[in-house]
Every structure is written in structure tokens, then in C-alpha cells.
Amino acid sequence: MTxxxxxxxxxxxxxxxxxxxxxVSERGYLFGDAAFETxxxxxxxxxxxxxxxxxLAHSAQVLALRLxxxxxxxxxxxxxxxxxxxxxxxxxxxxLSRGEGGAGISTLGFxxxxxxxxxxxxxxYPEEAYARGIRTRVVSLRKVPPECLDPTIxxxxxxxxxxxxxxxxxxxxxxxxxxxxxxxxxVSGLVSNVFAISGRRLLTPDLSSGCLPGITRExxxxxxxxxxxxxxxxxxxxxxxxxxDELFFANSLMECLPVxxxxxxxxxxxxxxxxxELRAALHRLIHQEKQASTGALAKE
Numbered sequence: 001m002t003x004x005x006x007x008x009x010x011x012x013x014x015x016x017x018x019x020x021x022x023x024v025s026e027r028g029y030l031f032g033d034a035a036f037e038t039x040x041x042x043x044x045x046x047x048x049x050x051x052x053x054x055x056l057a058h059s060a061q062v063l064a065l066r067l068x069x070x071x072x073x074x075x076x077x078x079x080x081x082x083x084x085x086x087x088x089x090x091x092x093x094x095x096l097s098r099g100e101g102g103a104g105i106s107t108l109g110f111x112x113x114x115x116x117x118x119x120x121x122x123x124x125y126p127e128e129a130y131a132r133g134i135r136t137r138v139v140s141l142r143k144v145p146p147e148c149l150d151p152t153i154x155x156x157x158x159x160x161x162x163x164x165x166x167x168x169x170x171x172x173x174x175x176x177x178x179x180x181x182x183x184x185x186x187v188s189g190l191v192s193n194v195f196a197i198s199g200r201r202l203l204t205p206d207l208s209s210g211c212l213p214g215i216t217r218e219x220x221x222x223x224x225x226x227x228x229x230x231x232x233x234x235x236x237x238x239x240x241x242x243x244x245d246e247l248f249f250a251n252s253l254m255e256c257l258p259v260x261x262x263x264x265x266x267x268x269x270x271x272x273x274x275x276x277e278l279r280a281a282l283h284r285l286i287h288q289e290k291q292a293s294t295g296a297l298a299k300e
Contacts, residue, residue, distance in 0.1 A: 028097030032156030133260030133270030196244035246272030
């Protein structure tokens with residue numbers, strides 16, 4: 001079977017995988033001193049590309065990283081990378097690293113960031129996971145408090161606790177887990193936002209809980225009223241998840257991934273009817289935005 005190449009845009013030009021190399025002195029490699037975004041492409045359309053790039057710009061500002069161009073320029077580069085890809089559905093990673101230079105952990109003297117866009121085939125979650133839901137658990141490692149690390153940024157170093165916690169899940173064959181704050185309330189999944197449906201309320205941890213302001217999270221909160229749900233961002237105790245009628249994780253690649261069991265607490269209806277309706281509404285939104293984007297680009 002012929003393996004199709006990944007698309008790589010690296011420091012201003014499209015290159016092959018083998019040409020894309022960074023120095024062993026590069027800060028992203030040494031310290032995880034980088035910001036990134038993970039996006040999903042649907043038939044050539046990148047869902048909420050502008051919102052992802054706005055969040056990347058925010059992360060860059062907090063980390064004092066220099067973006068290699070305007071958001072319009074970066075958006076055009078992402079679209080070209082996706083257009084070059086042979087994959088209908090794809091996973092896109094945009095990474096901005098501080099580069100090499102300086103000494104120790106000081107950020108002074110860095111003026112040549114490393115910027116890349118990669119487009120790879122989407123490694124979709126198994127259809128059985130959407131048809132029956134997944135088993136999950138609360139991981140033992142707590143989330144880094146917002147007072148220690150700004151949760152609104154996506155950076156390489158920020159994901160180390162999630163990587164360590166993922167080892168617990170790997171030992172049990174689980175794909176996602178619930179992470180709590182030091183104070184005990186629910187924050188998120190390891191790489192996702194978490195949602196609970198109780199009655200007609202769509203519950204998710206508020207941003208003050210320490211969760212990432214996910215792009216798909218934002219879309220689902222906007223869509224909730226269209227399926228008869230009241231979007232509710234609040235401080236959630238773990239018991240609220242146990243008592244929920246439906247539970248699911250959400251991010252750009254997984255969309256809405258239903259939960260059939262959290263620790264010892266089963267969800268008999270998984271995937272619940274409202275979770276299914278929300279995912280269907282998300283697909284409609286993606287299609288609508290794809291049509292609008294295609295029309296807008298055609299006029300340019």
C-alpha cells in the first residue's frame with residue numbers, strides 16, 4: 001500500500017518530512033517553549049480556522065513569542081497546506097516555537113521563531129466509541145492551578161501533566177479521562193473539555209475552573225439552545241458528573257465523544273439522545289460554515 005505524504009510547511013516554505021529539522025538547541029525541543037493549535041479539516045474546510053488563530057495569537061502574546069505574519073497570512077498558509085493534502089479529512093497542527101539561542105531559561109535574545117504547519121490524515125476515534133460510548137475514569141494527577149499556569153494558552157510544557165496522567169489511562173485501555181483541580185472540582189479531560197447533560201441543562205466547567213477555552217466547547221455552547229438545552233458554565237463538583245443523564249468529551253478532533261461509564265457510574269443511555277443531537281447540530285454548523293467559506297473565497 002502506498003503511503004501518502006504528510007504536508008509540511010516549515011519556516012516559510014513547503015518541504016518534505018525529511019527536510020523539516022530543528023536544532024538540538026531549539027527551545028521547543030529543550031523546554032516545550034512553544035504554542036500550538038490542533039485543527040480539523042473537513043473536505044478541504046478547516047473548522048473555525050480564524051478562532052484557532054486568534055487563540056494562537058493570544059498564546060503567543062502571553063509567552064512573548066513573535067508570530068511570523070498576520071493572522072490573514074497564517075490563515076492563507078493553513079488553507080494552502082490543506083489544499084495540498086491528499087486527505088479529505090485531516091488533522092492540522094500549527095506550532096510556534098521560540099527558536100534557538102540565549103542561555104538558560106531566559107527568553108531574551110530570541111528573534112527567530114520556528115513556525116510549522118503539518119497536515120496529516122485524521123486518526124478518527126473508533127465508530128464503536130460513538131455508537132456505545134467509552135469507559136473513563138478520574139485520573140489521580142490534578143490540573144496545574146490557573147495561578148501557576150494560564151489555562152487559556154496551549155503550550156508544549158503545559159501538556160506534560162496530561163501526558164503523565166495519560167499513562168494511567170493507557171494501562172487500562174482508556175482514551176480519555178477526567179482531570180480535577182487541586183481544590184477538587186472538575187476541570188476538563190486530558191485533551192478535551194467535558195460536558196454533562198442534566199435534564200435540559202448542558203453543564204461544563206466555567207473558565208475560572210481552569211479549563212481551556214476550547215473552540216469546539218465554544219461552538220457547542222452556542223448550539224445548545226438549538227437542541228433545547230440551556231448552556232450552563234459553572235463550577236462543577238465531581239458528583240455532578242455522576243448524577244448527570246449524559247456525559248461526553250469534546251475537542252476539535254473527537255467532536256462529541258460519549259461516555260458509557262465514569263469510574264463505577266454507568267450511563268445506561270450512552271450515547272444519550274441529546275449528545276447525538278448536539279453532534280448532529282455540530283455537523284450541520286460545520287457544513288454551513290464550509291458553504292459560507294467556499295462562497296467567500298470564491299469572491300476574492
